[in-house]
Amino acid sequence: MMQTGSCSFGLWKVIVSWEGNVVYQVQFVRTAPEGPVPVQFTKFLAGRVDSFDPLVSAAVSGDNAYSRVYAAVSKIPYGETRTYREVALVADTHPRVVGNAMARNPTSLIVPCHRVTASDGTLGGFTPDLQIKRDLLKMEGKKKRG
DNA sequence: AACGACCATTATA
DNA sequence: TATAATGGTCGTT
Structure with missing residues (x-):
């Protein structure tokens, strides 16, 4: 249950x-x-x-754009980050769609949306508070790339 | 079923 | 800095 x-x-x-x-x-x-x-x-x-x-x-099951995005994000190693664009390439969709999927991510942490950042070097967003994303990445000892 | 608005994007100038 | 292009979802009709 x-x-x-x-x-x-x-x-x-x-x-x-x-x-x-x-x-x-x-x-x-x-x-x-x-x-x-x-x-x-x-x-x-x-x-x-x-x-x-x-x-x-539960969000990685199914065969739609969002589940592909969630599956791709789940593969980002601890302490590393990927851009919305990089995730989009893997999931065969558009960066904007990755942003949409992250904003609606039902399972933060398990699908590590805090490891997805913008291409211009900024953090991108995080709901409900961007500070959480900063804190999580700091805790993981954010490195660069992979 | 079709349409328009929304968005945690990005490339271009 | 501003703007166009982009794609999936959702509410409305």
């Missing part, structure tokens, strides 16, 4: 909904219902692990 819980990242709460190894929702929110989450989340947000294995995002 589906379970929902939350953990903390700085001032933010991370709400997690999952069933077995499939994660349906990961969102940064101000307030969230209390409850346990899979240990992968607390460890990741503490910088103790670099993967969510064996958890997977």
Whole structure:
């Protein structure tokens, strides 16, 4: 059965909904219902692990543009970044569509949308607060390329 | 089914 | 700095 819980990242709460190894929702929110989450989340947000294995995002299933984008983003290694353009090439779509998909990413962290940045060297966006993206990349010790 | 607006983009000048 | 081109989704009709 589906379970929902939350953990903390700085001032933010991370709400997690999952069933077995499939994660349906990961969102940064101000307030969230209390409850346990899979240990992968607390460890990741503490910088103790670099993967969510064996958890997977429900968003990568299917065969549409968004799921291809989510699958491509999921392959970006910890600590590295790719541009919207680079992701678009891999997913066979347009950079703008990658932006759309990231804005609607239902499973942040599992699909590491914080590792997707703009071609001009700026960060791009992050919902609900760009500072979260900065903090996550800082925590991962952002390197360059791959 | 068709259309227009929206967007976390990018290339060009 | 501004603008055109771009593609997928979503609401409206």
